[in-house]
Amino acid sequence: MKKPTFRVNIVEIFRNKRVRYGGYAALVTLAAVVVLVVVNLIFQQLPAEIDMTENRLFSLSEQTLELLDTIEDEVTIYALYTPGRESANVVDVLKKYVRASDKLRLEYIDPDKNPVFLKKYSQGDTNLGNGTIIFEGGDIFKVIPSIDLYDVSYSQSGEPRVMGFKAEQRFTNALLYVTSGVTPKIYVIEGHSEYTLERLGLRPTVEKENFTVEKLNLLTTPEVPDDADILLILSPEFDLTEREAEALSVYLENDGSALFFFDYNDADLTRFNEVLASYGVEVGNGVVMESNRNYLYAPDNPLWLAPILVSHEITRPLKNSGLTVLMPTNLPIRTLEIRKRNVVLEPLLRTSDDSWIRTDLENSSPLKQPGDIPGPVDLAVAISKQKTEMSEPEGYRIIVAGNASFVGTIPYFGNLKPNTDFFLNCLSWLNKRTDSISVRSKSLFEFPLQMSGTVQLIYAAIFVLLIPIGILVTGLVVWLRRRHL
Numbered sequence: 258m259k260k261p262t263f264r265v266n267i268v269e270i271f272r273n274k275r276v277r278y279g280g281y282a283a284l285v286t287l288a289a290v291v292v293l294v295v296v297n298l299i300f301q302q303l304p305a306e307i308d309m310t311e312n313r314l315f316s317l318s319e320q321t322l323e324l325l326d327t328i329e330d331e332v333t334i335y336a337l338y339t340p341g342r343e344s345a346n347v348v349d350v351l352k353k354y355v356r357a358s359d360k361l362r363l364e365y366i367d368p369d370k371n372p373v374f375l376k377k378y379s380q381g382d383t384n385l386g387n388g389t390i391i392f393e394g395g396d397i398f399k400v401i402p403s404i405d406l407y408d409v410s411y412s413q414s415g416e417p418r419v420m421g422f423k424a425e426q427r428f429t430n431a432l433l434y435v436t437s438g439v440t441p442k443i444y445v446i447e448g449h450s451e452y453t454l455e456r457l458g459l460r461p462t463v464e465k466e467n468f469t470v471e472k473l474n475l476l477t478t479p480e481v482p483d484d485a486d487i488l489l490i491l492s493p494e495f496d497l498t499e500r501e502a503e504a505l506s507v508y509l510e511n512d513g514s515a516l517f518f519f520d521y522n523d524a525d526l527t528r529f530n531e532v533l534a535s536y537g538v539e540v541g542n543g544v545v546m547e548s549n550r551n552y553l554y555a556p557d558n559p560l561w562l563a564p565i566l567v568s569h570e571i572t573r574p575l576k577n578s579g580l581t582v583l584m585p586t587n588l589p590i591r592t593l594e595i596r597k598r599n600v601v602l603e604p605l606l607r608t609s610d611d612s613w614i615r616t617d618l619e620n621s622s623p624l625k626q627p628g629d630i631p632g633p634v635d636l637a638v639a640i641s642k643q644k645t646e647m648s649e650p651e652g653y654r655i656i657v658a659g660n661a662s663f664v665g666t667i668p669y670f671g672n673l674k675p676n677t678d679f680f681l682n683c684l685s686w687l688n689k690r691t692d693s694i695s696v697r698s699k700s701l702f703e704f705p706l707q708m709s710g711t712v713q714l715i716y717a718a719i720f721v722l723l724i725p726i727g728i729l730v731t732g733l734v735v736w737l738r739r740r741h742l
Contacts, residue, residue, distance in 0.1 A: 317353050321429045325358040328436055332361050335391040337368040337375075342387055347406060350424045351390070354432075392428070394435035401427050405465060427465070433690070434467045441486040441688045444473035448501075449493035457491070457665035458672055459680065466681060468688075475501040481508040487687050488515040490529075492661035497528040505532050512642070514654040514687040518661035521588055536640045537596030538657050541589035543616035545634050545659070548625065549609040554583050559623050561585045564606040564636050571639065571656075571682040572605055580675035582606065585667065588659030589614050590635045599643045599652075606636040606658070636660065639686065654687050 317325075334351060336343070343365075355361045366374060368387060375385045378400055388403025406424045434440065443463065445454060453472075454460035460470055473481070473488070475497075481488065481504055488508065497505070509515060509532075517533065519526070519540050530539040546559040554561040562584045566572040575582065584606070592602060612632030613625050620626055636659050642652025664680040666672055 317350075317357065317425060318429075321354075321425060322357060324429060324432060325354065325361075328358055328360045328432070330360065330394055330436065332392060332394040332432065332435060334361060334363045335378075335393065336363065336365050337385060337387060337389040337391070338365055339367055339369060339387050344388060344403070346422065347388070347390070347403075347424055350428065354428060390428070390431075392431040392435050395438075397435045397438050399431040399434050401431060430465070430467050440467055440469050441690075442469045442471065442484050443487045443489060443684070444471055444482065444485045445489045445491065446475065446493075447472050448474045448476050449495040449497070451493050452491040452661055452665065454489075454491075459664065459677070462677060462681070463684065466684065468684065475504050480504050481513065486514065487684060488513065490515065490517045492518060492520040493526070493529070494522055494524050496524060496526050497532070499528070502528040502532050506535070509536075509653045509655065512652045514689075515656075516683055516687060517655070517657045518664070519588055519657075519659055520661045521586055533655075533657060534593060535597065536653075536655055537593050537600050537602050538638055538640065539591050539593060540657070540659060541591040541614065543589065543614045543630070544618065545587040545589050545608060545612060545632075545636065546615050546623070546625075546629075547608050547612040547632075549611040552609050552612075554585075557623070560587075562587060562608065562636070564608055565633075567604045567607050569603055569605055569639060571679065571686050574682065575675055575678060580678065582663070582675045582679055583667065583670070583673055584636060584660045584663045584676075586660070586662075587636050590638050590657055590659050592635065592638070601641045601643045603639045603641075604635045604637070605639055605656070608632045608634045608636065651689055654689070656683050656687060 334354070336348065336351060338344075338348075351363055355363045368375060368385060368389070378391055378398060379385060385400065386403075388406075390401045390403075390406075392399045392401070405427055407422060445451070447453070454463055454470060463470060468487075473485075475481070479500070485508070488505070505515070517529070519529075521544055526540060533539055544560065545562065547553050547562050548559060550556045552563050552565060553559065554563050563581045564584060566576045566582065568576070596602075610631075610633055612634055613629040614632070614634060615626070615629055617626070617628055620628075625631075638657055640653075640655040640657070642654075644652070664672075664676050667676075
């Protein structure tokens, strides 16, 4: 008995609609996969990146990029890392600097195997261990320990917590230093029971911004030294003498820069106000109070202000980062109608229209009283000399604020980052270093996602019911259509 034979007709198979459409679908799927693989391989070779973080954590600021465009001399960056222990975040930032300028060169050095190399850069107690970054241009170098690349806060139990990443801030300041070779000098005025930078906990921070700090007593030194770039007067409790006031006035008239931060006290500051009156401001009497809850830290305390950041070079980076300055107990800064014609006066921090000045301090009511002076009130102002010609050199620059303690350690808060950034931006503006004003640490704090019960139900319905049902319905429709092919 003969076995049945089967002949496969290839042509007939491909005439079948199901086979033909199935083949088309398979080819289209294969082509799509091939295209995706090729596109992915191409994009992997491109250096382009998109930073989608809110505070541009992985991008260089415009100020840094502008600085990199101006570098003319070679700068070598030494990254001290034991192989395999590199910090991915720090190395990524360094590579961005090198890609942005052909004048920068990055070298990795193993600190355990190069003790002779480290000896050249050792500076006192500076730790040149793993993670240290060194910028060197010519004969000038800047050493940045790894701990200086992060903002660290400590809980009440002493546990450290990393709150910010300030690699760009440190690297850009190091570049400014090694390429210019200039270290601006700050003189802190003493002799009137003022704050020192040490007492405010700010001296290390200021010195890491490439400033040198010295103290100056105008009672023993008859005039401000010629190498003074900035004078700091921080919460004086006594007034100036006539000779001190004259020395300050002469310094400012010779295009000097000074920062005057006052705190509330019972002192008579007549001569301080006489010096400032020439530039259109004075420190007023009384304390500033606020009733608008949008500009208060605590709604039941009208003295703890979270003031409006008025648009200015100093405040703009804080506004863009969504940072809020906290200022407890403030004196008002009054603008005078009579002042020099070339004075430019710009408010920095201001209260709302719902604020007032309380001059009767025996009245402890948290509500506005008939004798109170209505707001808005300026809490800090920037003063500069108006240039009449483009070729005219920069003139004096002055900042006056009715609070000094806010830049130091605030009870229960410590040194607040927005307050410190505001102070550092003031110093950069006074020293005409606007290229470093916006280069501040970038917050690593992650806000938890908060949703109401209704929103949670909506999202649950979308992801648990609607999307699965949509997929099932789509699959059913496709199956029914193909069944009839």
